[in-house]
Amino acid sequence: MALRDRRREILDAAAPIFGEEGYERASIDAIASRAGVSKPTVYSHFGGKEQLFRESVADSAQQQNEAALGAIAQLDYSAEGWQEALYRLGLGLADCSLSPCSVFLDRMIAAEVGRDPDIFDVVQVRAVRPVQEALAGRLAMLGNAGFLRIADPVKAARQFMVLVNAELPGLTVLGTQRISTEAFEGAVHDGVDTFLRAYAAEPAI
């Protein structure tokens, strides 16, 4: 039990420090101190900085995954509400992208992919791909239902993601600045709009 708790405490301490400072600047000292344990304890649990980092990334990817899947699971594909639901889905996914956890992941893979290409795969496999596939599945359902005309649902899912997030990096300085709700919702709305215009079964909008 204590062992499991220690691991969690250390991971919970590591993520924000890695996220804010980056891999190099993050010091084991700071992480251990924030977790309330001593440095050798970190080593006995994780083996070293690199492994701690990987586990931290994997852990954040897991959380990110769960949050995004949660948003997708709520998508309604009934005849009346599907468009409205797609806008809400866009908001949910965009919100995930601005979560500290996701901002952390984006920074880490950008910064460390050169040093450790594995983390890219880890995040792809644990977070990006499952979300894309879940989203693709939902879009396919809308296709089957005749609302959308979608040849390649996975590709469409990726395009949905980038359109929904198209404005956000610039507005939030890569997730480091807060943004008004109106600006946020407007930006997401525009992305979903374009997606709908491109994929609507009939020239709806």
Next chain:
Amino acid sequence: MALRDRRREILDAAAPIFGEEGYERASIDAIASRAGVSKPTVYSHFGGKEQLFRESVADSAQQQNEAALGAIAQLDYSAEGWQEALYRLGLGLADCSLSPCSVFLDRMIAAEVGRDPDIFDVVQVRAVRPVQEALAGRLAMLGNAGFLRIADPVKAARQFMVLVNAELPGLTVLGTQRISTEAFEGAVHDGVDTFLRAYAAEPAI
């Protein structure tokens, strides 16, 4: 003469090292050595690591800017060729996004924006915004010509950019892996396709 050359040599040495190692791991020693000068020479020219980094980012942004504007300048908006030209433009811009210079910029701003928020603005002002506006101008011309229906050209330009690049990070592991020409062109094509479907004046495709 020597002065200008030294500066350039150092900047040319700094960009790939910062790009591959990240700010922290990049050592002035390595940069000086790659530039064929001694460490104090780097200091006398740039004052310190942080300033060198900023100048390196600004310099890369400039290069990125020029390359992208070059691609945009070639856009043809005549009646016959405009669609073909838009596909070519997509390829050109996507190619810019995979250039070492652009990969360097993306990694650096993602990784270092927390430590030094200014670099985000520098890149926005020097590279992102001018390109967006030039692209927006061209899209607006296509709108005026009656080919596209575009309410907000700047927004459309951003969406064009993200659609064209939607698949590339995943395919190239954030620009660190080579990719086949076919895969590259296919990915870009899909992005332009979706853009055209969303913005075409008549349901052309």
Next chain:
Amino acid sequence: MALRDRRREILDAAAPIFGEEGYERASIDAIASRAGVSKPTVYSHFGGKEQLFRESVADSAQQQNEAALGAIAQLDYSAEGWQEALYRLGLGLADCSLSPCSVFLDRMIAAEVGRDPDIFDVVQVRAVRPVQEALAGRLAMLGNAGFLRIADPVKAARQFMVLVNAELPGLTVLGTQRISTEAFEGAVHDGVDTFLRAYAAEPAI
């Protein structure tokens, strides 16, 4: 145990190196090496060069204080021996002034007072003032006993100190050169002589 020992070992190594080389030339490397520890150990115990220097100064002031107070405590102010005792006191205090510890202090405060005015106060409070006051107290006793005529004992104490030490800097090149016992005793004797002539209750000499 180890902690206390390390501190002491480092302080004992630092004082002569600071004393011989001065603050700037003294290198943490040299101090660590002389103390038989590694550089980071010095940093973990003292935080940095400046703090180590201050602690070293304070430590030397403490030692200097104890040595000088020891010499003063032995002053006899009985009727028969008081003059002889005053000569011996002069020798004792002058001897303190030539101790490595005192030479170190004098050099450091002279050299570094501009950079760090606090060290002057530290030495005054920890070493100079207590000694002056102890000496003043003894001189006042000699005054009360009718041997000396002393209006301001603290001032007299300062004058006693400078008279006793008047010749020594020149003879010992500021404490860096050895000196014969005769020369030393003669120099001190002259200072005490003058003091006695100035303060004797009756024109004794």
Next chain:
Amino acid sequence: MALRDRRREILDAAAPIFGEEGYERASIDAIASRAGVSKPTVYSHFGGKEQLFRESVADSAQQQNEAALGAIAQLDYSAEGWQEALYRLGLGLADCSLSPCSVFLDRMIAAEVGRDPDIFDVVQVRAVRPVQEALAGRLAMLGNAGFLRIADPVKAARQFMVLVNAELPGLTVLGTQRISTEAFEGAVHDGVDTFLRAYAAEPAI
């Protein structure tokens, strides 16, 4: 001419920088810049930092010497005014001791005597000894005139110097702090008083 001027300009720039920063912290860059010349010019005139430092010390010793000799030369040894003149002499010499030039010398010899014992001799020969001897000569005249009873005039001169300066280091933090005229004159007065009591031909005071 220009050569001579350059030397003077550099020496005039060097003294305050050495005095305020100490030998190690003083940078040739700063000295050259203050003198309005370039670094190699300093080297061509003085050969190196160490030599520049020595020349700077010798130069300051010369100035110190002249100032002190000037004060001594004014000593009146007529029957009526000699005591008053001795007080004025004390003030003059103490004033010299607080001059920037003298404070600089004191700091430099304290700080650098370990590294370069020659400078102690230079200052002794050029400044301390001539002043002591001039003062000794004047005191001897007062002895010959029957005002003072002085066995060893040089020793008496040294004692005069230390008594006159006894309080000043503590009051001025080794010359780094200003002091009120009253405090200054009082401190000097006390020193001369004690000197007079010790050396007066008759128990005058």
Next chain:
DNA sequence: TATGAATGAGAATTCATTCAT
């Protein structure tokens, strides 16, 4: 197992000094 103490390796930065012009 958890820790206080210690360290080896490596980083940025500064500076006296020297050429080529």
Next chain:
DNA sequence: CATGAATGAATTCTCATTCAT
């Protein structure tokens, strides 16, 4: 002569990592 540019050497300081307890 005077200088702008360049450098080799040295210094402070930090950090991941490991023992002895």
